[in-house]
Amino acid sequence: MTSKRIVIVGGGAGGLALASKLGRSLGLKGEADICLIDRNPIHIWKPKLHELAVGVIDQSVEGVFYRDHGLKNGYRYQRGELEQCDPDAKTIQLAAMYNEQNELLLPPRTLQYDLLVLAVGGISNSFNTPGAEKHCIFLDSLNSAELFHRRLLDGLMLLNDSHQRLSIGIVGAGATGVELSAELHHVIESVREYGYQNISKHHLDIHLIEAAPKILPQLPDKVSGRAQAVLDRIGVRLHLGVQVKEVTQSGFVTQDGTLIKADLKVWAAGIKGPKVFADLTKLPINGRNQVEVDACMRVKGHNDIYAIGDCASLIMDNGQPVPPRAQAASQMAATLYQNILARLKDGAEKPFHYRDYGSLVSLSRFSAVGNLMGNLRSGDFFIEGHIARFMYNSLYQRHLASLFGWFSALVYRLAQKLLRWQRPKLKLH
Ligand SMILES: Cc1cc2nc3c(=O)[nH]c(=O)nc-3n(C[C@H](O)[C@H](O)[C@H](O)COP(=O)(O)OP(=O)(O)OC[C@H]3O[C@@H](n4cnc5c(N)ncnc54)[C@H](O)[C@@H]3O)c2cc1C
Known part of the structure; x- marks a missing residue:
């Protein structure tokens, strides 16, 4: 029997966890050919993107290199960007690759699959706001985090030399916007020890703009209230109940015509x-560019294609879609792993059931807050401070465990901590 070709496109929270599990149980034994495609050579867990963007973590320490990881975990890695999918021919097409001088490195490639898993994640939604695509950085990929980092360093240099103010505007006070605001404040407090003598927190204006009447609108009032108290204390300027109608070079124009000035603009x-x-015309794509899947995560009408994580639209029994969160992507990867094993043995696949374990928000060194959904009692309960920080860190630890196994993940984390201890606390290059 020839071994099945299982192609996974996207090595993020869901795709890399799935490739690792399938690789260890099937790939290393030669029972299936597991191929992971990603457009980047390194995996960074997306909830850490804002830390990378401000420079409190470094991708050379936190990143997982697919090629090396694949070698040890039984999957093949190919660098490439998904461009097209032909379910009739059971092929996907990867875009041509160019170097920095725009010279062709690789022509478009076509790959054959027996089973295909789409796990390419999602992107920020500007809701067609004029000027947003042109002027904002969308903090939703490794490239965008690196771009923000470079712009921030430019801004800090100007600030230090010219004594001007730096203004950063962030649209969206969900977890990303709130965490980014707190990290930025922490960075500005820390750069003096690295020679930026003229910079103090009074030179930085952070504007956090949110259409809902409170920050962290998806979370219970107590969590958003505590987070707001921290942001107020450190001087983040909150614009709540404010809708942005246009983005210009100067900043954000709100519904009532006010201009919120910002040198650096984040969406x-x-x-x-x-x-x-939008180009995958043979697949059922909804109005939000997600592919529609059934309860077993099979793309509707296509038995050999699955989709997990933020790129998939799975409607739960309560009529709500599975939320675009790391915990959902990793739970989907775990269920799909079991389903693929069952399928290869002609067993029955099980429907996916999302379990909300709660939400945690890190406010840099200032605090952490969140709510946990109760195993211990019904409903949810509020946590903050060290316990919330511990739980927040343990989410990353769980993610690493799904990539390496528990023991190796602990060793890996320890090695990361030692490296971070030995290196600068801020990446300022
Ligand atoms: C700053 C930030 C903070 C967040 N914080 C939290 C949090 O605290 N808790 C939480 O639960 N969720 C959080 N999220 C959301 C969470 O990160 C996502 O829901 C989760 O990562 C989705 O996982 P995924 O596997 O679907 O996709 P991703 O993790 O986004 O991975 C997608 C992968 O696909 C690759 N890719 C994309 N397009 C292509 C293509 N065309 N071809 C090839 N490869 C491609 C990308 O390079 C990437 O590696 C946060 C998100 C952001 C941006």
């Missing part, structure tokens, strides 16, 4: 499927 509101999905 961190809303989420939709990737642009490339």
Whole structure:
């Protein structure tokens, strides 16, 4: 019997966890050929993107290199960007690749699959706001986090030399916007020890703009109230109940015509499927560019294609879609792993059931807050401070465990901590 070719596109929270599990149980034994495609050579867990953007973590320490990881975990890695999918021919097409001088490195490639898993994540949704695409950085990919980092360093240099003020505007006070605001404040407090003598927190204006009447609108009032108290204390300027109608070079124009000035503009509101999905005309793509899947995560009408994570639209029994969150992507990966094993043995696949374990928000060194959904009692309960920080860190630890196994994940984390201890606390290059 020839071994099945299982192609996974997207090595993020869901795709990399799935490739690792399938690789270890099938790939290493030669029982299936597991191929992971990603457009980047390194995996960074997306909830850490804002830390990368401000420079409190470094991708050379936190990143997982697919090629090396694949070698040890039984999957093949190919760098490439999904461009097209032909379910009739059971092929996907990867875009041509160019170097920095725009010279062709690789022509478009076609790959054959027996089973295909789409796990390419999502992107921020500007809701067609004029000027947003042109002027904002969308903090939704490794490239965008690196771009923000470079712009921030430019801003800090100007600030230090010219004594001007730096103004950063962030649209969307969900977890990304709130966490980014707190990290930025922490960075500005810390740069003096690295020679930026002329910079103090009074030189930085952070504007956090949210259409809902409170920050963290999806979370219970107590969580958003505590987070808001921290942001107020550190001087983040909140614009609540404010809708942005246009973005210009100067800043954000709100519904009532006010201009909120910003040198650096970030869009961190809303989420939709990737642009490339609009071109996948043979698959059922919804109005938010997500591919529609059934309860077992099979793309509707296509028995050999699955989709997980933010790029998939799975409607739960209560009529609500599975939320675009890391915990959902990793739970989907775990269920799909079991389903693929069952399918290869002609067993029955099980429907996916999302379990909300709660939400945690890190406010840099200032605090952490969140709510946990009760195993211990019904309903949810509020946590903050060290316990919330511990739980927040343990989410990352769980993610690493799904990539390496528990023991190796602990060793990996320890090695990361040692490296971070030995290196600068801020990446300022
Ligand atoms: C700053 C930030 C903070 C967040 N914080 C939290 C949090 O605290 N808790 C939480 O639960 N969720 C959080 N989220 C959401 C969470 O990160 C996502 O829901 C989760 O990562 C989705 O996982 P995924 O596997 O679907 O996609 P992703 O993790 O986004 O991975 C997608 C992968 O696909 C690759 N890719 C994309 N397009 C292509 C293509 N065309 N071809 C090839 N490869 C491609 C990308 O390079 C990437 O590696 C946060 C998100 C952001 C941006």
